[in-house]
Amino acid sequence: MGALLDVIFPVFIVIGAGYLAVWKGYFSETGVDGLMKFTQNFAIPCLLFGAISTLDLGAEFNPSILGAFYVGAVSGFLAGLFGARLIFSRPWEDAVAIGFCCLFSNSVLLGLPITERAYGADALSANFAIIAIHAPFCYGLGITVMEIMRARTSGASLASLPRKVIKAMFSNALIIGIGLGFVVNLSGVGVPNVLADAVDMMVLAALPAALFGLGGVLYQYRPEGDAATIVMICTISLILHPTITFAMGKLFALDQAAMRSAVLTASMAPGVNTYLFANMYGAARRVSASGVLLGTALSILTVWCWLAVLP
Numbered sequence: 001m002g003a004l005l006d007v008i009f010p011v012f013i014v015i016g017a018g019y020l021a022v023w024k025g026y027f028s029e030t031g032v033d034g035l036m037k038f039t040q041n042f043a044i045p046c047l048l049f050g051a052i053s054t055l056d057l058g059a060e061f062n063p064s065i066l067g068a069f070y071v072g073a074v075s076g077f078l079a080g081l082f083g084a085r086l087i088f089s090r091p092w093e094d095a096v097a098i099g100f101c102c103l104f105s106n107s108v109l110l111g112l113p114i115t116e117r118a119y120g121a122d123a124l125s126a127n128f129a130i131i132a133i134h135a136p137f138c139y140g141l142g143i144t145v146m147e148i149m150r151a152r153t154s155g156a157s158l159a160s161l162p163r164k165v166i167k168a169m170f171s172n173a174l175i176i177g178i179g180l181g182f183v184v185n186l187s188g189v190g191v192p193n194v195l196a197d198a199v200d201m202m203v204l205a206a207l208p209a210a211l212f213g214l215g216g217v218l219y220q221y222r223p224e225g226d227a228a229t230i231v232m233i234c235t236i237s238l239i240l241h242p243t244i245t246f247a248m249g250k251l252f253a254l255d256q257a258a259m260r261s262a263v264l265t266a267s268m269a270p271g272v273n274t275y276l277f278a279n280m281y282g283a284a285r286r287v288s289a290s291g292v293l294l295g296t297a298l299s300i301l302t303v304w305c306w307l308a309v310l311p
Contacts, residue, residue: 008307011113012300014208018215032216036272039213043206044108045177046199051128052181053191061129064252069130069262070137072245076236077103077141083236088229090284092149097277097284098229100142101291102236106271107131108174109210110299115264118307119257126261132182135174135273143168146281168280217272218296221289233270233291238302242267246309256311267306269295 021027080102084095105111108131115127143165151161169175184191191199245266249259270292278288 008114008117008300008303010117011110011211014211015215015218015296018212018217019219020215021212022216022219027216029216029220032213032220035209035213036217039206039210040272041173043202044210045173046202047206048108048128048131048174048177049181049184050196050199050203051124052132052178053184055125055128055132055181055185057185061132062126062258064249064254065126065129065258065262066133068245068248068252068254069266071248072241072243072266073103073105073138074141075244076241079236079240080233081145083232084229084284087232090229092153093146093281094284094287096142096146096149097274097281097288098233098291099145100138100277101233101270101274101284101288102241103142104134104138104271104274104277105237105241105266105268106296107134107265107268109207109214109271110268110296111265113207113211114268114303115261118264119260123257123261126258127265130262130265132178135172135178136169138273139169139172139175139277140165142277146283150281214272214296218293221275221293226287226290229287230290230294233287234295234298237270237291237295238267238299242302242306260310263306263310264303267299267303269299 018027018032022029022032077099079099081095081099084090084098085092090098107127111131112124112127115123144161147161147164170179242263246259246263249262254262270288272292275285275288275292278285
């Protein structure tokens with residue numbers, strides 16, 4: 001019960017405050033859109049830039065951590081893709097968008113604050129190692145499979161596929177922030193103090209503002225229909241992905257800190273980016289939005305269970 005009260009509830013109280021503020025009209029939906037644009041396009045990229053530019057790449061980029069997490073993530077993607085197609089007879093484009101929901105866990109807005117509250121700020125290094133390739137990997141996989149499926153149904157050539165994937169990925173602010181962080185880290189060029197201080201100020205606003213904005217976004221994406229498909233998304237995201245990650249972590253003999261970060265990040269609900277991906281392709285938008293909302297609510301209980309299981 002202590003983990004529920006001390007670790008999980010404060011995070012979800014901030015989310016709930018955003019939800020309530022929009023629901024009761026104290027904060028407009030237009031305001032939420034502006035807040036999320038600020039966090040997604042500026043504050044969180046600054047957070048990722050700052051973390052990755054100072055990350056000890058040799059120590060934290062452990063193939064076992066990344067293997068455990070991403071084997072679980074790809075397994076979730078395939079389960080969602082073929083579950084949507086074979087069980088629910090969704091069109092292939094919808095199936096890819098649903099698979100993306102099961103692939104892209106909310107590693108930043110939920111994973112970082114919950115891990116920090118549970119195990120302290122020093123426990124976040126492994127989280128940042130996962131996050132450093134999370135958006136590039138997930139968008140790369142999702143966009144590639146979606147474009148293949150679209151070309152398959154339209155008869156278009158796949159020759160332009162690499163260009164489409166690269167263009168879509170590098171127009172994403174999160175990936176730009178991550179990329180710049182790697183440039184600074186690998187080049188060894190120091191960031192001037194005045195710029196580093198400005199980035200730190202942006203970072204302080206990133207997670208609280210994003211959590212509040214996430215609550216407002218979730219109010220806009222109220223569930224409608226497709227209950228069985230939404231339940232499948234939540235089951236894969238909240239149970240299958242972290243279970244496979246936990247099993248792979250045992251197989252790879254991850255140490256305690258790495259196991260905690262990998263499994264907790266895997267256990268997060270689908271991120272808002274899953275709806276953005278669905279909206280980009282006009283596929284399974286209602287299911288994706290509802291999966292984010294219900295998954296976020298259910299994760300209060302499932303994360304509590306994982307905190308009890310983890311050492």
